[in-house]
Amino acid sequence: MDFRTIFSAIGALTVALGLAMLLPALADIVYGNDDWLVFIASSLITTILGAGMWAASSGGSRSELNLRQAFLMTTMIWVVLTGFGALPLYLSDLGLGITDAMFESMSGITTTGATVITTLDTSPPGILLWRALLQWLGGLGVVVMAIAVLPMLRVGGMQMFRAEAFETPDKILPRAAGIASAMTTIYCILTFTCTIAYWVAGMEPFDAIAHALSTVATGGFSTRDASLAAFDAPAIHYVATVFMILGALPFILYVGMLQGSFSQLFRDSQVRLFLLLLAGATLVVTLVQIAQDLFAGEVAFRQAVFSVVSIMTGSGFGIADFSAWGPFVSCLFFMIMFIGGCTGSTSCGIKIFRFQVLARDLYQHVRQIAFPNLVYVKRYNGRPLPDSVSTSVQSFVLVYIASFFLLAILLGISGLEPLESLSTAATTISNVGPALGPDLGPAGNFAGLSDASKWLMTIGMLVGRLEVLIILVLFTPRFWRA
Numbered sequence: 331m332d333f334r335t336i337f338s339a340i341g342a343l344t345v346a347l348g349l350a351m352l353l354p355a356l357a358d359i360v361y362g363n364d365d366w367l368v369f370i371a372s373s374l375i376t377t378i379l380g381a382g383m384w385a386a387s388s389g390g391s392r393s394e395l396n397l398r399q400a401f402l403m404t405t406m407i408w409v410v411l412t413g414f415g416a417l418p419l420y421l422s423d424l425g426l427g428i429t430d431a432m433f434e435s436m437s438g439i440t441t442t443g444a445t446v447i448t449t450l451d452t453s454p455p456g457i458l459l460w461r462a463l464l465q466w467l468g469g470l471g472v473v474v475m476a477i478a479v480l481p482m483l484r485v486g487g488m489q490m491f492r493a494e495a496f497e498t499p500d501k502i503l504p505r506a507a508g509i510a511s512a513m514t515t516i517y518c519i520l521t522f523t524c525t526i527a528y529w530v531a532g533m534e535p536f537d538a539i540a541h542a543l544s545t546v547a548t549g550g551f552s553t554r555d556a557s558l559a560a561f562d563a564p565a566i567h568y569v570a571t572v573f574m575i576l577g578a579l580p581f582i583l584y585v586g587m588l589q590g591s592f593s594q595l596f597r598d599s600q601v602r603l604f605l606l607l608l609a610g611a612t613l614v615v616t617l618v619q620i621a622q623d624l625f626a627g628e629v630a631f632r633q634a635v636f637s638v639v640s641i642m643t644g645s646g647f648g649i650a651d652f653s654a655w656g657p658f659v660s661c662l663f664f665m666i667m668f669i670g671g672c673t674g675s676t677s678c679g680i681k682i683f684r685f686q687v688l689a690r691d692l693y694q695h696v697r698q699i700a701f702p703n704l705v706y707v708k709r710y711n712g713r714p715l716p717d718s719v720s721t722s723v724q725s726f727v728l729v730y731i732a733s734f735f736l737l738a739i740l741l742g743i744s745g746l747e748p749l750e751s752l753s754t755a756a757t758t759i760s761n762v763g764p765a766l767g768p769d770l771g772p773a774g775n776f777a778g779l780s781d782a783s784k785w786l787m788t789i790g791m792l793v794g795r796l797e798v799l800i801i802l803v804l805f806t807p808r809f810w811r812a
Contacts, residue, residue, distance in 0.1 A: 336403040337387035340410050344380025347411055348373045350463055351418060354456035357536070365422055365454040372418040380414075397483065401803050404479055407471075408792060412436045415464050422457055424449070429781045436788045438464030440795035441472065441676060443550025443646030443763030444787065446777040450555045455536060461551045462543035466521065469547025469676035472795065473513050473581045476674045485797050486726030487687055487719040488673070516584045521546045524573040531565035545570055548577040548676045550646025550763040557648040557772065558636075567632055567649050571639050578604070578643040578671030599711050600672050600682040607682075611638045611666060615652075618659055637772075642666045644678030646763020648772030660766050664753060667760045668734075678761035678794065680730060683710075687723040690715060729798050734759050737790045744782040754783075758790035759798075 355369035416435035419426050426434065430446045437444045438461050447453065480488035521542050528538035537553050544551045554560035558570055579601060586594040595601060615634035619625045625633060633650045640647045641663050652659055670679015690708045697706050708715035738755035746754060753766035754776075764772040776784065793801050803809055 332399070334387040336399055336406060337383050339403055340407055341380045341382070341384030341387060343407060344383060344410060344414060345377050346380075347414055347467070348375075348377030348380055350467065351376065351460070353463060354418070354460040357459045358454055358456035361455045363454045363456060365456045368418050368421045369456055369460070372414075372421060375417065376414045398809060400479060400483055401800055401809070404475065404483075404800055405792075405796060405804060408439060408796060411467075412439050412792075415439055415460075418460055419457070422454065424453065424457065429784050430777075433776070433784045433788050434461070435464060436791050437763075438549070438551060439468040439471075440761050440791045441465050441468045441547050441549040441644065441678070442758070442761040442791045442795075443544075443644075444757065444791075445551065445775050446779075446784070448555065448775060448777050450553060451560075458540055458553045459536075462540040462549075462553075465547040465549030465551050466543040468795075469549060469577070470514060470517050472676050473517065473674065477513065477582055480797060483800065484718075484722055485799050486681075487684060487723035488797075512585050512588075513581055516581055516588070517546065520573065520576060524569070527569045527573070528566060531569050532563040533561065533566060537561075541570070542573075545573045545645065545647075546577045546676070548574055548643045548645040548671070548678070550640070550644075552647065559649045564628070564632055567636050570645075570647055571636050574639050574643045574645045574647070575605075575608070577645075578675045578677035580672045580674040581676075582674050597711075598672075600686060603686065604672050604682045607666070607669065608635075608638060608642060611642070611662065614662065615655070615659055618655060622656060624655060637663070638666070641762060641764075642669055642677075642679075643671045644760060644762045646757075646772075648764060651768075651772055653766055653768060653771040664756060664766060667756045667762050670760060680727060680760075684723045684727060686710065687715065687720060688727065691720050691724070726797070726799055729802060730759070733790075733793060733798050737786065737793075740786050741783055744786060745780050746783060754787065755790065758787045759794040761791060761794050 351369045351373035355366040355373065358364070358366035358369065412432065412435045415438065416428075416431040419434050420428060420431035424447060426446070433444075433446055436442070443465070450458065476488065480486070524542035524546055525538050528541055529535060533541065540551075540553050541558070543549075550557075552558060552560075558567060561567075579595065580598065583595045583598060583601070612631070612635045615638055616630050619630040619634065624630070633652075636647070636649050637652045639645070644667075652663060668680055669685065670681050671677025673681045673683040687710065690710070694706050694708055697704060708720070734755050737759055738751045741751040741754055742748065750765065750767055750770055754770060757763060757765045764770065764774075768774060769778065770776060776787065779787075
């Protein structure tokens, strides 16, 4: 395997990450915080090492990017950027060790939103902005990966979403620039609009910027220990809800909207099902709050729609402790953690598309049992659904669920209670953020866990964000054979 192509791409992205560290340094300077030195030092280290990696691997002839290189490069990018992203967190005055810094960085890059920092209200502005930037950059990376890389790798049925620019694997590098440019434009427009909306709704400019970066990325990092509950303004909560939904819709359809095809977004079957599931779950949770005399009226609705959207999209923001709403709501939220948002978005989970494919496979199987001679053609959005996509989706879901149970068992061995290990494994592999329970739920954090539990969660966040199968392939001996 020729590693020069891989290291060249990783080096370029590492340089970009190092330059991004100058933004929180500037924020610390503006607010008079001495932590700007930490970001300057981290930026120099990251940029120099990244530039060296790029320079050392960019010369000479290189082979085109093949499937093996794409699998390895995708994984290495997330691991390397997480390590460099943890540098300012480790060097800061927060007192984070290697384990906590890597946990926080991985949570940011994978847009999980789980945190081990318990002093957000008094943390330096640079650190708060850096956490938000990690999620914003990670969210953009997820979108590009879902549109450019996963269809090429045929992971989890993503070949259904192959763009014409990616008909052959060797087109990934030159064509990715055009796709990434369109995605970045849409991403920036949504982020800017969200920032203005937060500011108009009552947030201070710095909080508006930090939360917008995290909201559009469906990440969940906040500048306050109480998350968005610290902002006692219903308008802010509704703004967050709207942009969490927008972040969980397919970004490739936004490109079509920019080209004038506005109806495309609402004709998409996974978008319609996603919105229907959100509405149904919101109605149920609202009625539960009213029936139990917890909240009523607009407050019950706002807390329900915000919490449902936050959990299902994997954002992880909180305005209320839903673990106190009874076991039924906890079970409901546990299930929708796995569903996630739409394919090609910044959201997490198994994704709506895959559940639709499984439903069509089940329907076909039942029809064949009842009517053996009937020919049934599976379709998705009017297009025939190949058997290869069904097989890929079934394999993905099987490995996904198996990974969840394995992670839950390992977390239990590391010291967590059964409910905590199950909900923590679910929120980790689905990149959601909060788990269930008073200590690990939306009103708590993961600071009290053992180092072993945190490292297991760190690995689980990576596995979940990289769609499980990418990691699994790297551990097969045949992958490394020439």
